[in-house]
Amino acid sequence: MSNAPAIEVRGLVKNYGSKSAVAGIDLRVENGEIFALLGPNGAGKTTTVEILEGYRNATAGEVKVLGFDPATKGEAGQRWRNRIGIVLQSTSDAADLSVLETISHFANYYEKPRDVNQVISEVGLEEKIDAKVRELSGGQRRRLDVALGIIGSPELIFLDEPTTGFDPEARRSFWDLIKLLKSEGSTILLTTHYLDEAQALADRVGVINNGKIIEIATPQTLGGRNNAPAKVCWLEDGVTKEILSKDPTAEVAKLSQRFNGQIPELEVLRPNLEEIYLKMIGELK
Amino acid sequence: MNVINETIRIGLLRSKLEMKQFLRQRESLVFTLFFPVILLFIFGSVFQDTIAPGVTFSQYFVAGMVASGLVNTGFQQLAITIPMERDDGTLKRLRGTPMSVSSYFIGKSLLVTFLMIIQTALLLFFGTALFGLNLPTDIASWWTFAWLIILGSACSTVLGIAFSVVPKTGRGASAVVSPIVIILQFFSGVFFVFTSLPTWMQQFAALFPLKWLTQGMRSVFLPDDFASQEVAGNWEIGRTALVLSIWLIVGVILAIKTFKWSRE
Numbered sequence: 001m002s003n004a005p006a007i008e009v010r011g012l013v014k015n016y017g018s019k020s021a022v023a024g025i026d027l028r029v030e031n032g033e034i035f036a037l038l039g040p041n042g043a044g045k046t047t048t049v050e051i052l053e054g055y056r057n058a059t060a061g062e063v064k065v066l067g068f069d070p071a072t073k074g075e076a077g078q079r080w081r082n083r084i085g086i087v088l089q090s091t092s093d094a095a096d097l098s099v100l101e102t103i104s105h106f107a108n109y110y111e112k113p114r115d116v117n118q119v120i121s122e123v124g125l126e127e128k129i130d131a132k133v134r135e136l137s138g139g140q141r142r143r144l145d146v147a148l149g150i151i152g153s154p155e156l157i158f159l160d161e162p163t164t165g166f167d168p169e170a171r172r173s174f175w176d177l178i179k180l181l182k183s184e185g186s187t188i189l190l191t192t193h194y195l196d197e198a199q200a201l202a203d204r205v206g207v208i209n210n211g212k213i214i215e216i217a218t219p220q221t222l223g224g225r226n227n228a229p230a231k232v233c234w235l236e237d238g239v240t241k242e243i244l245s246k247d248p249t250a251e252v253a254k255l256s257q258r259f260n261g262q263i264p265e266l267e268v269l270r271p272n273l274e275e276i277y278l279k280m281i282g283e284l285k
Numbered sequence: 286m287n288v289i290n291e292t293i294r295i296g297l298l299r300s301k302l303e304m305k306q307f308l309r310q311r312e313s314l315v316f317t318l319f320f321p322v323i324l325l326f327i328f329g330s331v332f333q334d335t336i337a338p339g340v341t342f343s344q345y346f347v348a349g350m351v352a353s354g355l356v357n358t359g360f361q362q363l364a365i366t367i368p369m370e371r372d373d374g375t376l377k378r379l380r381g382t383p384m385s386v387s388s389y390f391i392g393k394s395l396l397v398t399f400l401m402i403i404q405t406a407l408l409l410f411f412g413t414a415l416f417g418l419n420l421p422t423d424i425a426s427w428w429t430f431a432w433l434i435i436l437g438s439a440c441s442t443v444l445g446i447a448f449s450v451v452p453k454t455g456r457g458a459s460a461v462v463s464p465i466v467i468i469l470q471f472f473s474g475v476f477f478v479f480t481s482l483p484t485w486m487q488q489f490a491a492l493f494p495l496k497w498l499t500q501g502m503r504s505v506f507l508p509d510d511f512a513s514q515e516v517a518g519n520w521e522i523g524r525t526a527l528v529l530s531i532w533l534i535v536g537v538i539l540a541i542k543t544f545k546w547s548r549e
Contacts, residue, residue, distance in 0.1 A: 053381060055547065075288060078383045086381035091374025096309040097302070108298050109382045148378065 004067055006031050006156050006187040007052060012061035014047050014211075021047040023211035025061070031155075034178070034188045036202035036219075038195070040281055044211040045191045046089075046160065052189070053086050053158055066156055082111050085154030085186075087145050089161055095134035099125050102133060103147050110152030123147045123177060139170040143177075150181065157181060159190045163197060175200050195274040209281045223276035230271075235264040295384055296391025303396040317362050317400060321350045322407050328476070329416040336478055337514055340507055343416035348506040349475035351408050352498035355434065356466055358400035359441025363393060364448040364462045369455030371548055380546045390446065390540075397442045405434065418506065426505045429522065433501045436529045440494050443536030450543045469495045480516060487516060494532045497525040 007029035014022040022044045029035040039045045050056045051063060054070035054077065063069060068080045094102045103120060107113035120129055123143040128136060136144060142162060149157055159178070163171045171194075178201055182188060192198055198205050199219045206216040220226055230248040233240055234255060245251045248268045255263045307313060325347065332342040370376050379389060412418035421427055452458035470476060472490035479487065479499070490496040503511065504520035512519050 055377070055380065078385055081381065081383040084381075086378075088374060088378055088381070091378060093370065093373045093375035093378060094306075095373075096306045101302075101305070105298065105302055106382065108295060109384045111383075152382070 004031075005029060005064075006033075006066060007035075007189065008062075008064040009048075009052070010062040012048065012051065012063060013059045014044075014051060014056065015059045020059075020211055022051070022058075025208070025211070025213050027206060027213065027216075029187060029189060031187055032182070032185060033203040034182055034190060034201050036198040036205040037189065037191045037208055038193075038198055038205055038277060039191075039208035043209045043281075045208055048208065049158060049160060049189065049191055053084070054081070082152060083155045085149040085152060085157045087142075087149035087157065087159045087162055089164075091145065093133075095132070097133055098130050099133065099136070099144060099147075100129045102144065103151055106148050107151050112153050113151055114153050116151070119147050119151055122150075122180065124173065138165045139167070139174075142166070142174070146174075146177065150186075154186060156187045156189070159188060161191055161193060163192070163194065171197070195272070195277055199273045207277060207280055214280055219273055222273065223280050225271055225273065225276045228271050228276070231267075231269040233265070233267040233269070240265070292385050292387045293391065295388035297395070299384075299388055299392025300395030300399070303392050304399055307396060307400070313362075313366075317357060318404055318407070321354050321357060321404060322411055325350055325408060325411055325416070329412075337511055340511055341417060342478075343412070344418055344506060345478060345503065346475070347408060347412040347416065347418050348502040349470075349473075349499045351405055351506075352433075352437065352502045353466075353470050353473075353475050353495060354404045354408060355401060355437040355441045355498060356469070356495055358404055359397045359438050360445040360448065361462055361466045362400065363397065363442065363445030364452070365458040367393075367446065367449035368452040368458040371449075371545065372455035376546045386544070393446065394439075394442050397438055397445075401434070401438050421505055429501065430505045432526070433498060433505070433529075436526070436533065437494065437498045437501075440529050440533045440536060443533060443540045444494075447536050447539035447543055450545050453548075469493055472496070473499050475499055480514060494529055497521075497528045501525045 005028045007027060009025055009027040012022055012025040012027075013020060025044075025048060027048075037045050037049065047056065051058050052065050052070060054065075054072075057071050063071070066080065066083050068076075070077075070080070072080065097105075099120065100116070104116050107116050120126055123146050125140060125143050125147065128140055133141070133144065142165075146159075146162065149159070162178075163174050166174060175197070178188065178190075188201075190198070190201065202219055204216060204218055205222055207214045207222070215222060217223075227246070229244040229246050231242055231244055232248050232251045232255070233242040235241075243251060252263070252266065252268065255266070325343075328346050329343040332346070335341055336345055367376075409418070409420065413420060421430070448462070449458075452461045469490070472482070472486050473479070473493070473496040474482065474490070475495075479490075479496070482490075487496075500515065500521065503515075504522060515521070
């Protein structure tokens with residue numbers, strides 16, 4: 001069981017009328033990894049994830065999530081939902097309940113719920129435990145969403161754009177929470193708009209555009225980033241000079257010799273994930 | 286068996302949660318629970334005539350309001366709140382958990398039962414205290430009252446769930462559902478004496494459950510000899526049970542077939 005992938009998708013297609021939102025996707029997410037799905041709005045990200053979550057039916061293709069077809073109805077489908085956790089995008093439900101009431105209630109749905117108070121402290125809502133859900137800030141609301149997503153001790157967690165609207169500090173502490181969940185053994189499928197988020201969290205990223213996966217790689221190697229020329233900049237005669245080089249170390253060594261030691265305002269810049277990503281989806285437009 | 290127990294256990298927990306949420310929303314509390322009582326005050330104070338020997342309009346009106354209370358707490362309340370829950374993410378979130386749809390329906394049905402009991406009690410209390418309503422003294426009338434309430438609220442509940450697919454948005458739901466209820470109330474002899482309505486209106490109303498519920502409630506709360514003043518010349522108890530049962534079956538089928546977790 002532990003060697004089977006958490007998610008296995010082959011030839012996934014989803015058509016709406018004559019329009020195809022997902023046009024043949026293959027995807028494999030291993031147990032215990034954080035996989036980030038990147039892509040512009042309308043690329044097919046949400047459709048793909050909602051098929052994996054069992055919210056939508058595929059037009060064609062084979063989908064296995066924890067070894068199970070998410071489209072299965074009835075009792076077997078319910079049992080499967082015990083093993084997954086879904087963190088939804090933008091909801092405003094349960095407004096009149098308190099944080100504690102909401103989380104305790106959802107704990108009842110699962111066979112092996114986690115300890116309610118422990119989950120509340122993990123997501124950092126201890127101080128808001130008796131607050132009404134309607135009184136929470138956007139960030140606190142997302143933390144509640146995560147708490148509801150993990151209360152059932154899921155083996156696999158779906159996180160759909162979890163930090164949209166967060167301030168930088170809130171985002172950092174949210175990342176720590178995701179890393180904590182990974183260290184506890186959960187597999188996480190994350191969709192995000194933020195490249196720094198994918199870079200900080202993901203073991204692998206998949207870029208999706210026009211309903212197709214363009215590339216799957218680690219954040220370090222996506223789009224040939226590890227081999228792409230780096231920019232070396234320095235100050236010389238009062239102006240900033242720069243060269244692009246596949247071998248920046250050699251350039252720096254040469255410069256160091258020329259300046260006899262200290263190179264003024266030296267910078268070596270590798271293309272960041274965002275630049276690589278924008279190039280990838282731009283090329284295809 | 287285990288699965289059934291679990292479904293019922295979660296259903297009971299959901300009903301507790303539904304009641305808690307309902308009681309915390311002041312608007313719905315006032316609108317759903319107290320509105321019929323407020324109407325009773327208005328109509329009871331304005332129309333103080335006697336419509337038949339020993340029968341005041343208030344008495345006639347209370348019978349109609351008890352009947353339409355079943356439509357308010359079931360059909361109207363569910364057909365408005367379920368689209369709202371579809372919009373705010375409640376249903377989507379529940380769909381992603383192991384909770385079964387039956388538990389959700391159990392929760393809703395018990396909420397309706399709870400609201401229906403409170404509302405009926407309020408109407409009977411204020412009706413007897415302020416408007417001279419006479420409660421039935423024979424067991425047969427109470428028996429009719431009991432099965433009308435049970436069959437009527439079951440009907441109202443399933444039709445509310447079925448109708449919840451009609452409003453396109455949660456925000457617009459009230460504008461779609463409330464006029465239907467108000468028109469049915471006018472046509473079914475809640476606000477006016479049924480026999481004083483034009484025939485086409487009476488015939489149209491006879492297609493829907495509310496007319497039969499109001500007539501049934503009149504058989505409970507009005508003197509027996511008032512039956513001769515009804516359209517058919519009697520209370521039509523058997524036909525009432527038949528019409529409500531047909532609507533219940535239609536409602537169950539529609540609710541199961543058409544229920545939608547999301548708007549898409």
